[in-house]
Amino acid sequence: MTTKRPPSALDEDRLRELALRYVGRFATSRAKLLAYINRKLQERGWQGAAPPDPAGLVERLCELRYVDDSSYATMKSAALSRRGYGARRVAQTLRADGIAESDRAEADTQTQNDSWTAADRFARRKRIGPYAQAQPDPKQREKAIAAFIRAGHSYDTARRWTDAPPGEPPDPSES
Numbered sequence: 001m002t003t004k005r006p007p008s009a010l011d012e013d014r015l016r017e018l019a020l021r022y023v024g025r026f027a028t029s030r031a032k033l034l035a036y037i038n039r040k041l042q043e044r045g046w047q048g049a050a051p052p053d054p055a056g057l058v059e060r061l062c063e064l065r066y067v068d069d070s071s072y073a074t075m076k077s078a079a080l081s082r083r084g085y086g087a088r089r090v091a092q093t094l095r096a097d098g099i100a101e102s103d104r105a106e107a108d109t110q111t112q113n114d115s116w117t118a119a120d121r122f123a124r125r126k127r128i129g130p131y132a133q134a135q136p137d138p139k140q141r142e143k144a145i146a147a148f149i150r151a152g153h154s155y156d157t158a159r160r161w162t163d164a165p166p167g168e169p170p171d172p173s174e175s
């Protein structure tokens with residue numbers, strides 16, 4: 001029977017290697033990287049001569065452009081839009097990932113431009129409105145509208161897609 005040896009405490013070199021490995025594997029934001037580093041310090045402890053500087057390490061990786069919040073926000077918003085999520089849901093996700101307002105400008109613009117396409121993808125994925133087999137009863141209609149709203153779309157968009165007859169997608173130019 002072998003016993004699992006606890007991981008050794010971190011020093012400056014090990015902490016940097018840990019951060020680089022994380023950045024190499026995952027697209028991440030400053031806040032998520034800082035949370036990861038702090039969690040690893042808490043789990044493994046510190047044995048370096050000087051106190052750890054996780055914020056300094058994150059800043060250094062940002063200077064080297066290994067971490068770029070603006071690019072991360074653009075990439076994440078595009079991925080969420082492709083899955084059919086609306087602007088409100090995308091903004092909530094970026095806030096939760098620690099992206100500052102100034103880094104979200106391009107992502108917000110992209111999300112607004114893709115909002116109708118995202119609603120179409122959501123309706124197609126959930127088989128709502130024009131992608132349903134039949135017109136829903138009032139209770140199913142309310143559930144479909146609620147699903148659209150939870151996905152971050154506006155009530156108007158949700159209503160237009162839900163009320164569209166099967167086989168006839170709504171016209172994006174109508175308001």
